[in-house]
Amino acid sequence: MRTADQLIADIVRSSRISSHKRRQELLRELATHVDDFVLLARQAGRGDEEIQRLLVANFGDPQQIAQQFAWVYRRERIMLHLSVFLISTLVVTTVVSAAVMSMQAGMALGFGVPLLSVLGSRHSLIEALDILATVAAYMGLISLEKLFDRRPLARALAVLAASSAVLVAAFAATGMATQFLIFGSVNAVFLRTVQVCLSRSAARLGVVFAGFGVLGVIFFHPPASAVPSALARIAASWMLMAAAYQAMTHLAARVDAALLNRFQRL
Amino acid sequence: MEIDRELLKGSITLLLLNLLSRGEMYGYEILQAAAVRSAHAFEFKEGTLYPALHQLEKKGHIKAQWRTGDNGRERKYYSLTSKGRKAAQQYQRQWTHLTGAVNAVLESK
Numbered sequence: 001m002r003t004a005d006q007l008i009a010d011i012v013r014s015s016r017i018s019s020h021k022r023r024q025e026l027l028r029e030l031a032t033h034v035d036d037f038v039l040l041a042r043q044a045g046r047g048d049e050e051i052q053r054l055l056v057a058n059f060g061d062p063q064q065i066a067q068q069f070a071w072v073y074r075r076e077r078i079m080l081h082l083s084v085f086l087i088s089t090l091v092v093t094t095v096v097s098a099a100v101m102s103m104q105a106g107m108a109l110g111f112g113v114p115l116l117s118v119l120g121s122r123h124s125l126i127e128a129l130d131i132l133a134t135v136a137a138y139m140g141l142i143s144l145e146k147l148f149d150r151r152p153l154a155r156a157l158a159v160l161a162a163s164s165a166v167l168v169a170a171f172a173a174t175g176m177a178t179q180f181l182i183f184g185s186v187n188a189v190f191l192r193t194v195q196v197c198l199s200r201s202a203a204r205l206g207v208v209f210a211g212f213g214v215l216g217v218i219f220f221h222p223p224a225s226a227v228p229s230a231l232a233r234i235a236a237s238w239m240l241m242a243a244a245y246q247a248m249t250h251l252a253a254r255v256d257a258a259l260l261n262r263f264q265r266l
Numbered sequence: 267m268e269i270d271r272e273l274l275k276g277s278i279t280l281l282l283l284n285l286l287s288r289g290e291m292y293g294y295e296i297l298q299a300a301a302v303r304s305a306h307a308f309e310f311k312e313g314t315l316y317p318a319l320h321q322l323e324k325k326g327h328i329k330a331q332w333r334t335g336d337n338g339r340e341r342k343y344y345s346l347t348s349k350g351r352k353a354a355q356q357y358q359r360q361w362t363h364l365t366g367a368v369n370a371v372l373e374s375k
Binding site for chain 1: 292293294311312313314316317318320321324339340341342
């Protein structure tokens with residue numbers, strides 16, 4: 001039999017109230033209700049077991065009550081996830097971009113290519129936009145998943161697909177480039193699906209490397225005259241991207257959890 | 267007589283605002299007052315009271331304060347705000363109008 005304490009804990013846990021302080025206060029408020037009920041029932045001469053049974057029966061379905069609380073505090077929850085999404089995107093994009101640029105600078109030095117021609121090129125700008133779009137879409141997926149109780153990934157994917165389509169249409173209408181938005185969305189969906197579907201790190205890494213290998217073959221058609229060193233540089237660049245994006249998924253999860261935890265305690 | 271949940275849902279805001287217009291109360295006290303004043307017609311599931319109270323608090327119709335009651339126990343007391351007082355009067359007018367209209371239909375030949 002479910003006890004009153006379990007009942008209250010279930011309600012508060014399932015209420016999805018963002019603020020830790022508010023959850024604690026609700027727990028305290030419901031506990032005082034239970035105390036009042038128990039006190040009056042004892043005064044009426046009822047036994048402990050009967051009191052617990054009556055209390056649970058009179059209180060109502062905990063899931064239904066929790067859903068009502070979730071509805072009441074929906075705006076705070078959305079604001080919290082939106083704030084976490086924006087800050088996480090900024091932090092993770094900065095870290096990943098800095099890491100990728102540093103590694104590319106290292107590679108450029110290794111291959112004897114002038115540093116400025118690599119970091120100051122249009123290619124670097126495109127890469128930075130690709131990283132921003134991927135991180136934003138990936139963080140968006142993580143945040144959206146938390147808003148849905150049932151089939152979170154499928155629903156988050158549906159919302160992301162719809163949002164990306166609107167963004168791509170808006171960018172295209174104003175004559176702006178859309179490739180990085182499409183790349184970011186597809187890449188984020190691929191990385192998140194791998195993350196959710198595969199539990200072993202080695203398997204995830206293998207699939208991500210294979211995925212980026214396929215992308216490399218699709219997007220890069222080496223001319224017959226291409227020198228082996230150029231091919232090696234391109235291959236190394238794609239593998240570097242795969243490693244960076246896989247590392248991004250770990251960093252994103254940690255930054256998201258840390259920010260969520262911090263904000264919930266504000 | 268047990269009242270249909272859908273019928274009760276529409277009246278709970280008015281009921282809570284009206285009860286709190288008589289003075290501040292804590293959750294359990296509100297339930298007891300509702301049951302006594304309605305001759306036990308209003309005996310809804312106790313847990314559903316709190317989301318309704320929190321919703322009214324968010325709307326600014328009521329405010330809450332933790333304090334120690336006469337019996338030395340600490341409880342969360344709810345009281346009406348001036349916005350809530352106006353809302354209570356407005357809801358009451360709407361309710362009187364609605365029930366009058368419904369009764370007119372029910373009693374018509």
